[in-house]
Amino acid sequence: xxxxxxxxxxxxxxxxxxxxxxxxKPKRQDAPIPAAQQEPGTLLSYDRIALPRNYxxxxxxxxxxxxxxxxxxxxxxxxxxxxxxxxxxxxxxxxVAWAHPTTGIARQCAPSLRDTPLKSIGGLxxxxxxxxxxxxxxxxxxxxxxxxxxxxxxxxxxATIDSVRAAKQIPGVGGGRDFALWGYSQGGHAALFAATxxxxxxxxxxxxxxxxxxxxxxxxxxxxxxxxxxxxxILASFTLSSWSVKYRAPLSPLVDGRAEALVAEVSxxxxxxxxxxxxxxxxxxxxxxxxxxxxxxxxxxWEGLMAANSLFRFxxxxxALIIQGAADDIVKPEVTTQFVRTSCRSGARIEYVxxxxxxxxxxxxAGYRRAVSWLAGRLAGEPPRxxxx
Numbered sequence: 001x002x003x004x005x006x007x008x009x010x011x012x013x014x015x016x017x018x019x020x021x022x023x024x025k026p027k028r029q030d031a032p033i034p035a036a037q038q039e040p041g042t043l044l045s046y047d048r049i050a051l052p053r054n055y056x057x058x059x060x061x062x063x064x065x066x067x068x069x070x071x072x073x074x075x076x077x078x079x080x081x082x083x084x085x086x087x088x089x090x091x092x093x094x095x096v097a098w099a100h101p102t103t104g105i106a107r108q109c110a111p112s113l114r115d116t117p118l119k120s121i122g123g124l125x126x127x128x129x130x131x132x133x134x135x136x137x138x139x140x141x142x143x144x145x146x147x148x149x150x151x152x153x154x155x156x157x158x159a160t161i162d163s164v165r166a167a168k169q170i171p172g173v174g175g176g177r178d179f180a181l182w183g184y185s186q187g188g189h190a191a192l193f194a195a196t197x198x199x200x201x202x203x204x205x206x207x208x209x210x211x212x213x214x215x216x217x218x219x220x221x222x223x224x225x226x227x228x229x230x231x232x233x234i235l236a237s238f239t240l241s242s243w244s245v246k247y248r249a250p251l252s253p254l255v256d257g258r259a260e261a262l263v264a265e266v267s268x269x270x271x272x273x274x275x276x277x278x279x280x281x282x283x284x285x286x287x288x289x290x291x292x293x294x295x296x297x298x299x300x301x302w303e304g305l306m307a308a309n310s311l312f313r314f315x316x317x318x319x320a321l322i323i324q325g326a327a328d329d330i331v332k333p334e335v336t337t338q339f340v341r342t343s344c345r346s347g348a349r350i351e352y353v354x355x356x357x358x359x360x361x362x363x364x365x366a367g368y369r370r371a372v373s374w375l376a377g378r379l380a381g382e383p384p385r386x387x388x389x
Contacts, residue, residue: 041165056084064166069154077143085131090174098136099187109270110143123368135163150242157194181210188215209378211321211371217339220297220306241267314343319384325363344388
């Protein structure tokens, strides 16, 4: 059990403040893809989630239109939480768009379809106390027809931004232009990508800041560094399986037939519950440490995909908070530090916080309160700090 706890600390949703349970998960939503003229962010349906009376917020599951990485219309599900403390005048309400960490790449791994969907939102209690409206995408392919674009920067970024557009259309929610982005691990990657695209993709919105904990940036370097670990092989399996379908990129240059079958088996598991973690752990046992025949970062097609979905610098003038555990053995601190240094040299405004002794999961546990406080400050108009040198 000790090995299991260590191996999957990265993959589980972070240990967050307790949130009340929701009602049983609904059936999967199967709506046809809208016509090409359908605007991104169009809300197609919203279903109220029952919360205990002492929980001072309202919540909905939503289905909305977004775009994939090629700007083709696609559907996504998600969650919206409206605190009772939100501004009384709808146009004065401000948003935080949450991007979740790895849950899996199978359709049923969507956070909004889980038994306790609100548990998936990082720092939710603190966000509710701050009175901000929270929009939390599942990403396309989780909860809707797939395939999911796991760590596909543009697709996940568009879905994160469009969750805010959709939330504003729920009767009684409304909202103004101001929003902030917030993500952890896979979600940190999505949030940083969204920050670089927000001005051009959603000019009617006004992005005030982005906070990310343990964001993967240089994907090829991280994949190579992690193949010797159990979580690394599982995350590599998710990436290879997702991209082979999303981009129609053949796996044959990278793995043999036996390994390809094991990659597919690993990818059927959701890793945000104990049963799914055990299934993924069992499935990956057949994958040797060097199960890849070649480095994807050096194979034609795959090399380009790795580069296109990596972040080598933060190409935005929006203020950013990046929190990184110094003992993270999945998102290596030296990779994040190099990303921050390069971004600072390019003129980015970043407050970079390293947490001594904290691993991947521990960085979320220790850092989410600081992140939520920082986000609230940006939305309140407080000037950001930067420790770029």
